[in-house]
Amino acid sequence: MASFFSTSAARNMFYGGTLFSVLLFLGVTLHTESVLPQRDQRAQIVANPAIAAGKRIWEENNCIGCHTLLGEGAYFAPELGNVYKRRGPEFIKAWIQSQPTGAPGRRQMPQFHLSERQLDDLVEFLRYVSEIDTAGWPPNIEG
Amino acid sequence: MKYASQAVAKPYFVAALTLFVAQILFGLIMGLQYVIGDFLFPHIPFNVARMVHTNALIVWLLMGFMGAAYYLVPEEAERELHSPRLALVTFWIFLVAAGLTVIGYLAVPYATLAKLTGNELLPTMGREFLEQPTITKIGIVLVALSLLYNLSLTYLNGRKTAITSVLLFGLWGLALMFLFAFVNPINVVRDKFYWWWVVHLWVEGVWELVLGAILAFVLVKITGVDREVIDKWLYVIVTLTLVSGLIGTGHHYYWIGLPEYWQWLGSLFSALEPLPFFAMVLFAFNMVNRRRRDHPNRAATLWALGTSVMAFLGAGVWGFLHTLAPVNYYTHGTQLTASHGHMAFYGAYVMVVLTILSYAWPQLHGRTAQGNRSQVLEMWGFWLMTVSMVFITLFLTAAGLLQVWLQRMGDTPQPFMAAQEKIALFYWLREGTGVVFLVGLLTYLASFFIGVKGSPAYGEAARS
Numbered sequence: 001m002a003s004f005f006s007t008s009a010a011r012n013m014f015y016g017g018t019l020f021s022v023l024l025f026l027g028v029t030l031h032t033e034s035v036l037p038q039r040d041q042r043a044q045i046v047a048n049p050a051i052a053a054g055k056r057i058w059e060e061n062n063c064i065g066c067h068t069l070l071g072e073g074a075y076f077a078p079e080l081g082n083v084y085k086r087r088g089p090e091f092i093k094a095w096i097q098s099q100p101t102g103a104p105g106r107r108q109m110p111q112f113h114l115s116e117r118q119l120d121d122l123v124e125f126l127r128y129v130s131e132i133d134t135a136g137w138p139p140n141i142e143g
Numbered sequence: 144m145k146y147a148s149q150a151v152a153k154p155y156f157v158a159a160l161t162l163f164v165a166q167i168l169f170g171l172i173m174g175l176q177y178v179i180g181d182f183l184f185p186h187i188p189f190n191v192a193r194m195v196h197t198n199a200l201i202v203w204l205l206m207g208f209m210g211a212a213y214y215l216v217p218e219e220a221e222r223e224l225h226s227p228r229l230a231l232v233t234f235w236i237f238l239v240a241a242g243l244t245v246i247g248y249l250a251v252p253y254a255t256l257a258k259l260t261g262n263e264l265l266p267t268m269g270r271e272f273l274e275q276p277t278i279t280k281i282g283i284v285l286v287a288l289s290l291l292y293n294l295s296l297t298y299l300n301g302r303k304t305a306i307t308s309v310l311l312f313g314l315w316g317l318a319l320m321f322l323f324a325f326v327n328p329i330n331v332v333r334d335k336f337y338w339w340w341v342v343h344l345w346v347e348g349v350w351e352l353v354l355g356a357i358l359a360f361v362l363v364k365i366t367g368v369d370r371e372v373i374d375k376w377l378y379v380i381v382t383l384t385l386v387s388g389l390i391g392t393g394h395h396y397y398w399i400g401l402p403e404y405w406q407w408l409g410s411l412f413s414a415l416e417p418l419p420f421f422a423m424v425l426f427a428f429n430m431v432n433r434r435r436r437d438h439p440n441r442a443a444t445l446w447a448l449g450t451s452v453m454a455f456l457g458a459g460v461w462g463f464l465h466t467l468a469p470v471n472y473y474t475h476g477t478q479l480t481a482s483h484g485h486m487a488f489y490g491a492y493v494m495v496v497l498t499i500l501s502y503a504w505p506q507l508h509g510r511t512a513q514g515n516r517s518q519v520l521e522m523w524g525f526w527l528m529t530v531s532m533v534f535i536t537l538f539l540t541a542a543g544l545l546q547v548w549l550q551r552m553g554d555t556p557q558p559f560m561a562a563q564e565k566i567a568l569f570y571w572l573r574e575g576t577g578v579v580f581l582v583g584l585l586t587y588l589a590s591f592f593i594g595v596k597g598s599p600a601y602g603e604a605a606r607s
Contacts, residue, residue, distance in 0.1 A: 007305065007371055010378035014309075017382045021389040028390070032336070032402055040332035040400050052329045059269025060257040065190025070399045071476030072335065073271050076177065076189050078559035079476065100185065107180030107560070110188050112254070129331055135406070137398035139473060139551045142558055 039133040053118075054125025061112050068143075070134060076107065079143025084123070084130040086141050092126065093119045144506045146217040148224035153507055154234050155210030156500050160588065162203035162241070163493075167581050169196040174574040178567050187249070194248050194274045200488065201272065202241045207496030208317075208353050209234075209290055212310060214503045215360045216294050220301025225293050233289040240282040244275055266327055270338055273324050280324050287318040305374035306356050306363070309381055313352030320344045332400035343392045346487070347416060347458070351384040354454070354495045355423070361447050361502045362427065367435035376426045380419050387415035394466045398475055406468035413466045417459030420451075420491075427451035439599035440505065440512035442521040442590075446498035449529060453490025461486055461536065473551050478566075479543030486536040489528075497525075497587075504591070516594025524587025531580040535573050542569035 064073040070081040099109040260276035393409025461483040465474040549562040
């Protein structure tokens with residue numbers, strides 16, 4: 001690199017550029033936090049404690065280890081962000097209860113031994129996620 | 144090796160390679176489960192194999208970074224490490240915590256592990272890559288603090304170079320961003336928003352600083368090019384990294400409930416994310432072409448050039464393929480994401496750890512380079528692993544494109560599993576290539592035992 005560009009200039013560019021980017025990122029984050037209440041269905045979380053309980057069940061059984069939720073997770077099993085709309089509450093509960101199918105060679109979902117109450121909480125959580133405004137994603141109901 | 148305390152890097156490197164083997168074995172299990180769904184079920188369900196695969200990767204890369212840092216900071220600072228004993232104690236704590244966590248994953252159902260470790264007190268489990276019990280996460284923070292304390296004091300009391308400044312900036316950032324692993328609101332949108340502050344700001348942010356610093360260190364050593372030239376390149380690369388990568392976080396914010404302006408911010412800035420990787424390719428090849436010595440460690444030179452190219456392809460090109468919002472609308476959360484993830488992690492992080500390992504290992508054993516036979520084996524390992532990773536990526540890309548077409552773009556969208564069955568051929572090809580990768584890894588490991596003491600084929604061992 002040419003001699004007019006000194007090491008200290010390069011270093012200053014790094015620290016300056018980083019500081020600028022950090023501040024910009026934090027600024028946009030603040031704005032995002034301020035408009036989120038219109039999109040993220042947070043009123044539901046306050047009104048319905050089943051959602052919080054359902055999220056714990058979702059987490060403590062590592063559902064994300066096979067499935068995606070709003071496209072994030074593992075790609076081994078179907079998207080569940082919109083499963084409430086695709087399958088409905090009764091199907092979801094019956095499906096979870098009937099696992100594993102034991103069909104030879106098919107991908108298997110473990111039996112998680114959830115109680116009726118836990119199944120309802122999980123379904124409430126999935127209903128809440130399905131109502132988040134995701135800018136029109138996924139492209140169709142298959143996820 | 145110039146300072147005795149650099150030797151603390153050794154156990155870190157050994158543990159890293161051991162976990163690397165575990166990572167690949169569990170990868171092969173998962174790959175087989177993609178086509179033989181009930182393989183090892185219910186003993187090792189897919190989600191468990193995946194946790195071991197991804198967590199082993201993260202931990203062994205961190206082990207590699209730590210080994211690299213303990214090796215190069217004393218040499219750069221021109222003084223002994225502040226406390227070699229602390230570095231060794233920290234190593235054992237980290238290794239035992241990682242080992243217990245993996246045993247926990249494999250021995251009991253995940254829900255039981257959550258209960259046993261008191262997840263309800265501070266729930267952080269059950270999120271992708273952050274599956275570790277909360278207590279393990281606290282352990283990781285303590286290990287990081289010990290590392291930073293030790294390295295920072297060494298740095299502050301010694302010679303400060305651009306390489307160590309960038310490295311420590313990266314490591315401090317790594318520890319700081321990990322604190323967001325403890326942020327887990329019920330609100331799924333905010334949960335995901337801050338989850339990326341760990342995941343994206345690690346691999347497309349501060350980890351790239353660690354990558355750049357390690358690469359620059361090895362290039363200084365093997366090419367003998369003026370430090371001033373290398374320092375400037377390093378600063379340019381890491382500036383490009385953070386200026387593109389910080390706001391580039393937005394490319395994860397398109398479809399998870401955040402405002403639509405992230406589609407513009409994310410697309411614009413993440414489209415620039417290949418630039419630092421491209422600069423790294425120019426950097427590595429320029430420095431090697433302008434070298435002032437022919438270092439007898441040819442394998443290390445190969446890894447240094449290789450990591451720049453593969454990081455550019457995997458992180459840069461394969462990332463760009465699906466980073467623009469209108470494209471990502473169709474590809475989000477498909478095998479295309481997996482294809483990018485595989486080549487990016489291998490090219491940028493696996494290969495840079497193997498680069499410093501290749502350079503430092505003989506030095507740690509009092510040699511300038513391994514003998515010729517050992518280096519030939521190491522280079523066979525390089526090519527077998529690298530070429531098979533290229534093909535793993537290509538097969539997953541094919542699988543991803545078909546998945547998008549069948550499930551999201553065709554006239555009659557098919558259910559997830561129907562589409563998966565149609566692309567099984569590519570999963571088989573990926574699994575076969577994965578076996579070749581394992582052969583490459585075993586060949587690479589053999590180079591640590593065979594022909595290490597012979598004289599290198601050429602070079603000027605005396606001068607370097």
